[in-house]
Amino acid sequence: MKLTEHFQQGEYVYTSELGPVKGCLRPVDGDGDSDLVREAGLAEGTVHAFNVTDNQGAVMRLGSLAASVLLKQNGFEPVFQVTCRDRNRIALQSDLLNACSLGIDNVLLLTGDYTKLGDHKSAKSVFDLDSVQLVKIAKGLNEGRDMMGHRLSRPTNLCLGAVVNPNFEPLDLQVMKMEKKIEAGAEFFQSQAVYDPKVWERFIRKAEGFGVPIMYGHVVVKSPRAARYMNEHVSGIRVPEWIEQEMARVPREQYKEKAFEITLRLVKEIGPMAQGIHFMPLGWSDIVPRVIQAAGDLKPMNRAANAA
Numbered sequence: 001m002k003l004t005e006h007f008q009q010g011e012y013v014y015t016s017e018l019g020p021v022k023g024c025l026r027p028v029d030g031d032g033d034s035d036l037v038r039e040a041g042l043a044e045g046t047v048h049a050f051n052v053t054d055n056q057g058a059v060m061r062l063g064s065l066a067a068s069v070l071l072k073q074n075g076f077e078p079v080f081q082v083t084c085r086d087r088n089r090i091a092l093q094s095d096l097l098n099a100c101s102l103g104i105d106n107v108l109l110l111t112g113d114y115t116k117l118g119d120h121k122s123a124k125s126v127f128d129l130d131s132v133q134l135v136k137i138a139k140g141l142n143e144g145r146d147m148m149g150h151r152l153s154r155p156t157n158l159c160l161g162a163v164v165n166p167n168f169e170p171l172d173l174q175v176m177k178m179e180k181k182i183e184a185g186a187e188f189f190q191s192q193a194v195y196d197p198k199v200w201e202r203f204i205r206k207a208e209g210f211g212v213p214i215m216y217g218h219v220v221v222k223s224p225r226a227a228r229y230m231n232e233h234v235s236g237i238r239v240p241e242w243i244e245q246e247m248a249r250v251p252r253e254q255y256k257e258k259a260f261e262i263t264l265r266l267v268k269e270i271g272p273m274a275q276g277i278h279f280m281p282l283g284w285s286d287i288v289p290r291v292i293q294a295a296g297d298l299k300p301m302n303r304a305a306n307a308a
Contacts, residue, residue, distance in 0.1 A: 001077060002105045002159035004187050006048055007213040012298045013276030014047040015079060015190070015215065016288050018071075020062035025070060036067055037074045039285050046289040049077040049106055051190075051278065055086065059119045065095060069102050079161065080104045083112025088128040089137065089147055096141055100156040108161040108190065109134045117233075132180045135162055139185025162186035164214070165236045166194050166203035175206045182212055190278040193219040193230075193237050197269045204273050208301065213275040218266060220259050220281045224248040260287050267295050275300040 006013045018039055025034050040050050050071055054064040068078035080099050082092065099107060111131045115123045129137070137147045144155035162181040168174035178189065189212060194200045200216065207214060219237070221227050227244040230237050243262055250258045263279075271277055277298075279288045 001048075003049060003079070003161065004159050004213075007188060007275060007300070010300060011048075012300050013213070013215065014279070014288075014292060015049045015051055015276070016043050016047045016279040016281060016285060017051040017053060018067070018285075019053050019056055019283075020064065020067040022059070022061045025062060025066065034070065036070060037076075039283070040071055040074070040076045042285040043288040044076070046292045047279075049079050051079040051108060052081055054081040054083045054110070054112065057113050057117055065099060065102070065104075068099070068104055072103055077106070078104060079106040079108050081108045081110060082134070083110045084127050084129050084131060084134055085112030085115065085125050088126055092129065092134060093137060093141060093146055096138055096156060096158065097152075100141075100158055104158070106159045106161065107138065108163065109138060109186075110163055131162065132177065132184050135160060135181050135186050136184035142185070160185050160187050162189055163192065164189045164203075164207070165192040166199055167192060167236055167238055171203060171206065175203075178207060179210065182210055186212065188213040188215065188275075190215045191217040193217050193280065194270065195238070195240050195243060195266060197266070197273075200270045200273055204301070213300075215276040215278045216267075216270050216274040217278045218263060218270075218280065220263055220279070220284055220287060221247065222259055222282060222284065223252075223255050226282075256284060256287065259284065260290055263287060264291050264294050267291055267298075271295060271298045273301055 003013055018036060021035055052064045052067045055061055064081050068080040071078040082095060109131055115121060115125050138158060138160050140147060141156040142158060144152050164178045165174055221239060221243055224244045224247045227239040227247060230239050246262060247255060247258055267277060281287055
């Protein structure tokens with residue numbers, strides 16, 4: 001089911017992120033569910049869909065399309081992530097046709113991390129298109145034509161998602177890029193991780209008038225070291241000092257419980273200013289249903305809740 005259908009019905013939408021394995025998909029112990037399906041099962045019944053990352057951090061892994069199809073076969077709704085980093089315009093369009101043909105309904109269209117950040121630092125980045133152009137050609141495929149205007153035998157029928165970074169400075173430039181993505185065909189947005197309610201409020205005041213659903217993005221901070229790493233190595237994210245300090249006050253065996261408490265606190269503060277939440281639990285998917293249940297009955301922010 002398309003995420004836009006949930007938004008149009010006035011639902012508060014939840015998604016969670018899964019990272020494919022660095023290896024071939026094989027069932028656990030030869031005859032059980034794969035690790036990916038098993039992790040999705042930890043949040044089953046509480047999220048509307050699972051984002052499947054596309055070689056996140058420029059680290060070579062199982063492809064997002066294969067992982068998305070596996071989730072679909074096992075009854076989970078995937079969000080197929082597609083980045084511009086590794087493919088030219090021919091391959092990008094072909095993969096979107098592949099996704100639609102294999103029953104994928106939702107895609108998230110991104111630029112992608114630079115290869116120097118990953119495990120194949122000498123790899124050549126492609127970046128034949130940027131994220132705005134990718135959204136535009138995806139919309140064209142939905143309308144029955146490729147990037148060159150050639151007609152398709154059958155159009156795609158994909159729900160088109162994009163990303164936005166409320167932490168970006170100057171913020172007006174990020175809002176302008178967001179507007180370009182909407183003009184190109186983006187139907188919903190998931191945000192980069194935000195840990196300051198004031199940062200989110202400032203952003204949403206500028207963006208809510210676009211009338212497109214915006215989901216608050218939250219990366220679960222798993223340790224004090226993880227907080228420092230994100231600040232030093234992950235562009236566009238700022239983890240406040242108070243989070244690192246709170247994590248540092250508890251013993252290692254209590255990190256997950258403290259991460260749950262921090263996540264819940266921010267979801268309660270920022271969640272009401274969005275139309276949904278996108279969790280990035282980094283392997284701690286069992287936190288997600290606990291947070292959703294504890295957060296109570298969140299409602300979509302009224303002024304954009306029913307737009308799609």
